[in-house]
Amino acid sequence: MEETRVPVYLITGFLESGKTSFLSFTLQQDYFQIDGKTLLILCEEGEEEYDEEALKQCNTVVESIDSEEELTPERLAAMEILHQPERVIIEYNGMWLVSKFEEMEKPEGWGVEQHITCVDASTFQVYMANMKSLFMDMVRNADMVIFNRCQENDPLPSYRRSIKVVNQRAEIIFEDEEGELGDLFEDEMPFDIDAPVIDILPEDYGIWFVDSMDHPDRYVGKTVHFKARALKPRGMGSKFFVPGRTAMTCCADDTTFLGYICKSAFAPKIAEGQWVDVTAKVAFEKRMEYQGEGIVLYAEHVEVCEPLADEMVYFN
Numbered sequence: 001m002e003e004t005r006v007p008v009y010l011i012t013g014f015l016e017s018g019k020t021s022f023l024s025f026t027l028q029q030d031y032f033q034i035d036g037k038t039l040l041i042l043c044e045e046g047e048e049e050y051d052e053e054a055l056k057q058c059n060t061v062v063e064s065i066d067s068e069e070e071l072t073p074e075r076l077a078a079m080e081i082l083h084q085p086e087r088v089i090i091e092y093n094g095m096w097l098v099s100k101f102e103e104m105e106k107p108e109g110w111g112v113e114q115h116i117t118c119v120d121a122s123t124f125q126v127y128m129a130n131m132k133s134l135f136m137d138m139v140r141n142a143d144m145v146i147f148n149r150c151q152e153n154d155p156l157p158s159y160r161r162s163i164k165v166v167n168q169r170a171e172i173i174f175e176d177e178e179g180e181l182g183d184l185f186e187d188e189m190p191f192d193i194d195a196p197v198i199d200i201l202p203e204d205y206g207i208w209f210v211d212s213m214d215h216p217d218r219y220v221g222k223t224v225h226f227k228a229r230a231l232k233p234r235g236m237g238s239k240f241f242v243p244g245r246t247a248m249t250c251c252a253d254d255t256t257f258l259g260y261i262c263k264s265a266f267a268p269k270i271a272e273g274q275w276v277d278v279t280a281k282v283a284f285e286k287r288m289e290y291q292g293e294g295i296v297l298y299a300e301h302v303e304v305c306e307p308l309a310d311e312m313v314y315f316n
Helices: 019-027 051-058 073-083 100-105 124-130 133-140 156-164 202-215
Strands: 006-012 038-042 060-064 086-093 110-120 144-148 172-174 197-199 223-231 240-251 254-259 260-265 275-287 292-304
Touching: 006 019, 006 100, 019 038, 019 051, 019 086, 038 051, 038 292, 051 060, 051 073, 060 073, 100 133, 124 133, 144 156, 156 172, 156 202, 202 223, 202 240, 202 254, 223 254
Parallel strands: 006 086, 006 110, 038 060, 038 086, 110 144, 144 172, 197 223, 260 292
Antiparallel strands: 223 240, 223 275, 240 254, 240 260, 275 292
């Protein structure tokens, strides 16, 4: 694997999502100062403009790309030769597929160090209604998603779930005019987390899955009950299966299966794709399938059940 010599910071988001403001602030912070030159590649012209004097002070040169056709490996290679930057920041155009840039050949030594997506909370629902597939492509591999301009009545837990269904590892931050908001989700669970058996209704499965993934400590040692479809991946062992549900990420053709590994003596009797009613104790363990630690369920009771009327998971 090629060693990253020049870290690339990819900043994505729709027009007026706060990308320029975020970058202007970040470039001037002490922790972001380096020796050598920074190359800032602008792929769209927003309402905000960069302070040329401030850019000069932090040794940043700017290159503009006016159309998607101009963003080519050859153009990037020419910038590398001309500027020989120590790092590269790309303010990406919100109407261009991020996956296209991810797949593009980059100059030798360039590697994406961090991908941050900025979102204007006040227009998020409009974009989700009209450009969902473009937005999901934008956040699929993001390391951080920043919702700015948040208002008191915004359904922020719903926004967060929209991101988590397509990118479980993304860090999600909410900011209002005063700055970063605290933990908003302590009281958002629609089930009793302290019940002897936490009963997860079909419509709440997605909410539980995201919360247990983010906060496994809340569930370890507790017993959960839910209905799910069984997958039986090869090589997992006869006593294991994965009960879970399917979630739509951006369109009917783009779905992901949300489930945890489950150990059960009943597992050999379960057929691939069967619906099961599961009561299980939650543990948190290292598993090869997770490439690290993750939730493992130890079934106390499993029985085949009727399929749910609607298999899809929703996060609202």
